[in-house]
Amino acid sequence: MSVLSKLREIAVCLRAGMVxxxxxxxxxxxxxxxxxxxxxxxxxxIGCAGCANNCPAREILVADPSQEVRIIKYLGLRCTxxxxxxxxxxxxxxxxxRDYETATDNVRDLQQHLEIFxxxxxxxxxxxxxxxxxxxxxxxxxxxxxxxxxRWVYASRPFLNGDSxxxxxxxxxxx
Amino acid sequence: xxxxRLCQQxxxxxxxxxxxxxxxxxxxxxEVLNVLTPYYDVERFGxxxxxxxxxxxxxxxxxxxxxxxxxxxxxxxxxxxxxxLVFAVGNCACGGGIWHxxxxxxxxxxxxxxxDYYIPGCPPRPEAIIFGVAVALGMVDKKVAPVTFxxxxxxxxxxxPADLRRDGEIVVYEKAEHL
Numbered sequence: 001m002s003v004l005s006k007l008r009e010i011a012v013c014l015r016a017g018m019v020x021x022x023x024x025x026x027x028x029x030x031x032x033x034x035x036x037x038x039x040x041x042x043x044x045x046i047g048c049a050g051c052a053n054n055c056p057a058r059e060i061l062v063a064d065p066s067q068e069v070r071i072i073k074y075l076g077l078r079c080t081x082x083x084x085x086x087x088x089x090x091x092x093x094x095x096x097x098r099d100y101e102t103a104t105d106n107v108r109d110l111q112q113h114l115e116i117f118x119x120x121x122x123x124x125x126x127x128x129x130x131x132x133x134x135x136x137x138x139x140x141x142x143x144x145x146x147x148x149x150x151r152w153v154y155a156s157r158p159f160l161n162g163d164s165x166x167x168x169x170x171x172x173x174x175x
Numbered sequence: 176x177x178x179x180r181l182c183q184q185x186x187x188x189x190x191x192x193x194x195x196x197x198x199x200x201x202x203x204x205x206e207v208l209n210v211l212t213p214y215y216d217v218e219r220f221g222x223x224x225x226x227x228x229x230x231x232x233x234x235x236x237x238x239x240x241x242x243x244x245x246x247x248x249x250x251x252x253x254x255x256x257x258x259x260l261v262f263a264v265g266n267c268a269c270g271g272g273i274w275h276x277x278x279x280x281x282x283x284x285x286x287x288x289x290x291d292y293y294i295p296g297c298p299p300r301p302e303a304i305i306f307g308v309a310v311a312l313g314m315v316d317k318k319v320a321p322v323t324f325x326x327x328x329x330x331x332x333x334x335x336p337a338d339l340r341r342d343g344e345i346v347v348y349e350k351a352e353h354l
Contacts, residue, residue: 020216023302024309030300037295042324057266057273077270077283080297102319103294103307107269110295112322
């Protein structure tokens with residue numbers, strides 16, 4: 001009886017076939033509408049920093065080391081792949097790839113670092129001066145993030161100059 | 176490299192996984208459980224979910240280290256026998272999540288315990304988790320690398336007053352021909 005039931009089980013299993021995917025040995029592309037990590041195209045980027053100002057996770061850092069050069073740095077750590085940066089980008093410089101195999105042993109592997117020249121006036125060689133202070137802030141980017149320590153800096157600063165900023169807040173944990 | 180060799184020696188037979196959620200939204204939990212289903216059957220690699228950190232070789236951390244759970248997470252890490260690996264699964268564990276700077280969240284898991292492998296994603300696909308484990312075991316190579324883009328040349332030619340030449344009534348910019 002027991003042997004018969006085993007045989008019946010074998011028959012059921014053979015009829016059902018195998019559903020297990022041979023994944024790590026064979027590639028398995030994500031579905032068409034899957035949003036993976038964003039890919040930044042430096043050749044198209046105009047450095048408007050709209051992605052940085054609208055990132056819900058504050059993952060994109062902006063810094064202006066000089067008047068013409070702007071650095072845009074994507075950290076990729078806490079990005080939820082919401083796609084707002086890609087939606088917002090006026091030049092379609094950001095595309096959401098279908099790339100999900102991003103496991104790594106070094107967090108810095110996920111970073112993307114763009115150094116781009118900002119648009120300057122062809123006559124005077126300097127950046128445009130915008131009509132209103134608000135537009136100036138929007139276009140020039142009023143954030144100056146700390147690229148050394150991969151942290152962003154609040155636009156309005158609730159701390160003094162010598163104090164540490166967001167990611168350096170030391171919260172005491174009792175062990 | 177050293178870590179890889181250690182993994183290959185220590186985890187030759189099977190990995191027992193302990194799954195610690197320190198304040199996540201359960202999205203990554205569902206994906207980790209999805210890995211154990213017949214579709215992505217990881218038990219063929221000997222990977223098994225265990226209920227106690229004392230039985231585990233690998234800890235899968237999900238969710239940011241919140242102020243309430245940081246101590247428990249540390250205790251669970253200390254309870255694991257060495258050699259041990261820690262995987263940060265999901266963006267909350269890798270970078271602190273969207274609420275990384277709120278009062279209740281300390282930050283990413285690696286501020287509390289040392290993390291060896293990062294599997295970003297919100298939540299990561301089950302394939303991504305399998306891929307992370309495969310990277311840790313040395314079965315496949317990792318596919319990401321930091322990307323740096325630098326514009327080497329100013330797209331717009333620079334103006335210099337030395338290139339200006341007065342020609343009668345008008346001022347000629349000599350480099351303009353090369354535009």
